Amino acid sequence: xxxxxxxxxxxxxxxxxxxxxxxxxxxxxxxxxxxxxxxxxxxxxxxxxxxxxxxxxxxxxxxxxxxxxxxxxxxxxxxxxxxxxxxxxxxxxxxxxxxxxxxxxxxxxxxxxxxxxxxxxxxxxxxxxxxxxxxxxxxxxxxxxxxx
Amino acid sequence: xxxxxxxxxxxxxxxxxxxxxxxxxxxxxxxxxxxxxxxxxxxxxxxxxxxxxxxxxxxxxxxxxxxxxxxxxxxxxxxxxxxxxxxxxxxxxxxxxxxxxxxxxxxxxxxxxxxxxxxxxxxxxxxxxxxxxxxxxxxxxxxxxxxxxxxxxxxxxxxxxxxxxxxxxxxxxxxxxxxxxxxxxxxxxxxxxxxxxxxxxxxxxxxxxxxxxxxxxxxxxxxxxxxxxxxxxxxxxxxxxxxxxxxxxxxxxxxxxxxxxxxxxxxxxxxxxxxxxxxxxxxxxxxxxxxxxxxxxxxxxxxxxxxxxxxxxxxxxxxxxxxxxxxxxxxxxxxxxxxxxxxxxxxxxxxxxxxxxxxxxxxxxxxxxxxxxxxxxxxxxxxxxxxxxxxxxxxxxxxxxxxxxxxxxxxxxxxxxxxxxxxxxxxxxxxxxxxxxxxxxxxxxxxxxxxxxxxxxxxxxxxxxxxxxxxxxxxxxxxxxxxxxxxxxxxxxxxxxxxxxxxxxxxxxxxxxxxxxx
Numbered sequence: 001x002x003x004x005x006x007x008x009x010x011x012x013x014x015x016x017x018x019x020x021x022x023x024x025x026x027x028x029x030x031x032x033x034x035x036x037x038x039x040x041x042x043x044x045x046x047x048x049x050x051x052x053x054x055x056x057x058x059x060x061x062x063x064x065x066x067x068x069x070x071x072x073x074x075x076x077x078x079x080x081x082x083x084x085x086x087x088x089x090x091x092x093x094x095x096x097x098x099x100x101x102x103x104x105x106x107x108x109x110x111x112x113x114x115x116x117x118x119x120x121x122x123x124x125x126x127x128x129x130x131x132x133x134x135x136x137x138x139x140x141x142x143x144x145x146x147x148x
Numbered sequence: 149x150x151x152x153x154x155x156x157x158x159x160x161x162x163x164x165x166x167x168x169x170x171x172x173x174x175x176x177x178x179x180x181x182x183x184x185x186x187x188x189x190x191x192x193x194x195x196x197x198x199x200x201x202x203x204x205x206x207x208x209x210x211x212x213x214x215x216x217x218x219x220x221x222x223x224x225x226x227x228x229x230x231x232x233x234x235x236x237x238x239x240x241x242x243x244x245x246x247x248x249x250x251x252x253x254x255x256x257x258x259x260x261x262x263x264x265x266x267x268x269x270x271x272x273x274x275x276x277x278x279x280x281x282x283x284x285x286x287x288x289x290x291x292x293x294x295x296x297x298x299x300x301x302x303x304x305x306x307x308x309x310x311x312x313x314x315x316x317x318x319x320x321x322x323x324x325x326x327x328x329x330x331x332x333x334x335x336x337x338x339x340x341x342x343x344x345x346x347x348x349x350x351x352x353x354x355x356x357x358x359x360x361x362x363x364x365x366x367x368x369x370x371x372x373x374x375x376x377x378x379x380x381x382x383x384x385x386x387x388x389x390x391x392x393x394x395x396x397x398x399x400x401x402x403x404x405x406x407x408x409x410x411x412x413x414x415x416x417x418x419x420x421x422x423x424x425x426x427x428x429x430x431x432x433x434x435x436x437x438x439x440x441x442x443x444x445x446x447x448x449x450x451x452x453x454x455x456x457x458x459x460x461x462x463x464x465x466x467x468x469x470x471x472x473x474x475x476x477x478x479x480x481x482x483x484x485x486x487x488x489x490x491x492x493x494x495x496x497x498x499x500x501x502x503x504x505x506x507x508x509x510x511x512x513x514x515x516x517x518x519x520x521x522x523x524x525x526x527x528x529x530x531x532x533x534x535x536x537x538x539x540x541x542x543x544x545x546x547x548x549x550x551x552x553x554x555x556x557x558x559x560x561x562x563x564x565x566x567x568x569x570x571x572x573x574x575x576x577x578x579x580x581x582x583x584x585x586x587x588x589x590x591x592x593x594x595x596x597x598x599x600x601x602x603x604x605x606x607x608x609x610x611x612x613x614x615x616x617x618x619x620x621x622x623x624x625x626x627x628x629x630x631x632x633x634x635x636x637x638x639x640x641x642x643x644x645x646x647x648x649x650x651x652x653x654x655x656x657x658x659x660x661x662x663x664x665x666x
Contacts, residue, residue: 008576023338027339027340028335028338029335031330032333036602038332038333038337041322042338045319045320045322045326048315049316049319052316052319053316056312056313056316059312063643073579074579074580078365078366078368078369078579079369080369081365081366081368082365082369082575084368085547086568089568093565105551105552108547109548112368112543112544112547116539117371117540118540127541127545131544135548135552138196145198147552
């Protein structure tokens with residue numbers, strides 16, 4: 001965790017500085033004279049984040065290294081799940097825009113079943129149909145409203 | 149009292165009771181499934197309530213929160229895998245009881261303790277919130293700004309392992325709340341030219357992303373381990389193994405009373421959370437016992453202590469929300485969106501402006517306690533089977549519901565982008581221990597902090613010396629400083645003690661190796 005803290009602290013400190021000196025001045029106008037600047041609170045928060053991130057880095061650099069080794073808090077499986085499910089969502093959003101919301105929904109269910117290790121064809125085909133039918137029944141019949 | 153009777157009249161109709169029962173059942177199932185907590189359930193369900201009457205909608209959400217707090221005991225007892233961290237102490241004695249063939253006894257005691265803790269904590273909420281709100285109305289913007297800062301610091305310090313990380317999460321929460329058109333100068337802030345961001349970032353897609361999608365991704369990364377944890381539990385041969393006997397009731401009632409009190413107090417204090425309540429109650433019961441060494445081997449009092457406190461936290465955590473408008477827990481933060489959506493703005497004024505709706509919320513909370521008892525009692529065997537469904541078949545359905553829920557907030561695909569963006573942030577905040585709870589609470593109270601800060605600057609005439617005219621604000625500013633110092637020191641001591649223990653352990657291992665070598 002020590003190394004993860006140092007890396008995240010550096011990333012956050014750089015992010016805070018970039019926000020303070022580049023993004024906030026670029027994205028927020030100074031505001032009319034005599035009124036509190038709209039930049040004030042976002043700027044204060046980023047200054048706060050930068051200082052705390054620097055403290056996080058310093059504290060962890062000064063701390064003794066773990067005797068049992070510096071184990072990453074994120075496992076390989078979790079990182080893979082993030083990438084794979086992220087890819088499914090990307091595909092689903094593309095299908096939502098270019099094909100239909102129904103196809104997007106089916107891809108979310110079937111894709112995540114595949115990612116999670118499900119290989120039975122009847123389950124991969126049947127579950128999206130069942131879930132989409134259940135949603136249709138809940139919203140269009142029970143609640144009497146359209147989703148899309 | 150008249151309002152409360154009118155509230156019951158609104159709630160005791162078949163449609164409202166039906167939706168409360170749906171909420172409790174759904175919550176019970178979500179709570180029972182490891183990894184799917186009340187926050188996920190409530191966040192995903194808010195969009196489903198768009199088309200319900202306000203009382204039914206709020207009843208449904210309250211039902212989910214209450215049901216999942218009770219349901220998390222099922223997997224703790226049967227699988228030794230708590231549905232939520234707050235049920236971890238339940239597993240300490242509940243799982244050994246299940247292995248002794250007394251699963252039904254443990255499940256029943258867990259349910260009864262949950263219902264009693266929840267019911268009496270609801271009464272405390274009803275009794276305390278309105279009087280506290282009367283005092284809150286006397287508070288001005290300067291005092292409110294100081295109270296909000298204190299709450300955020302307190303939550304940031306206690307909800308994670310590191311004070312620095314908690315404060316960073318809180319600052320990010322307030323920062324993201326500033327996105328959108330600024331209300332005083334009408335200057336767009338950090339919208340990057342996207343019109344969808346003019347109204348700011350919507351809470352529901354953000355909460356769904358941070359809580360539900362991020363959690364599902366983490367569960368997906370550990371799905372094999374979770375799916376292999378299901379074990380067969382056999383039922384006991386005698387009737388006494390399946391019921392709670394009169395002598396057990398006599399032993400457990402004082403334990404439940406203590407657990408309810410501890411849970412209610414913990415709930416009122418912002419940021420402590422249900423886990424602190426259930427562990428404190430379990431520890432207190434063990435210390436008070438004549439046979440503390442038997443705890444962890446299947447003591448029914450252990451289940452009663454943990455579950456009563458765990459469930460008492462949910463209603464009492466609404467006290468700061470109702471009295472001051474400050475969400476003390478992540479559930480309260482998410483419920484704010486639902487309350488506002490259905491015409492009830494949490495805060496001291498709601499008792500004056502919407503007394504009937506407040507009374508209906510109270511009545512639905514009391515009814516939810518009764519329904520929880522019925523659903524839990526009659527559905528126990530079914531829920532015990534549901535938790536054995538592999539997680540890989542549950543995650544896809546939850547992900548689909550997340551997409552539908554986020555989309556329905558604005559009927560725009562942009563909400564899905566917001567959900568995905570915050571899912572990634574939620575994933576890293578969880579894994580790197582940056583307290584997503586503090587982030588969400590910071591986001592929810594961010595606009596209020598900024599508004600009261602502006603008003604304070606004007607009232608104080610930009611001169612800090614004028615603070616002397618606001619003693620309550622000074623008290624809370626000092627409390628904030630003391631809290632930072634106190635939590636910072638406690639964290640440093642804890643870290644030093646962990647290092648010492650590791651050194652001792654490492655020294656012990658070295659000695660063993662030397663002895664083996666010799």
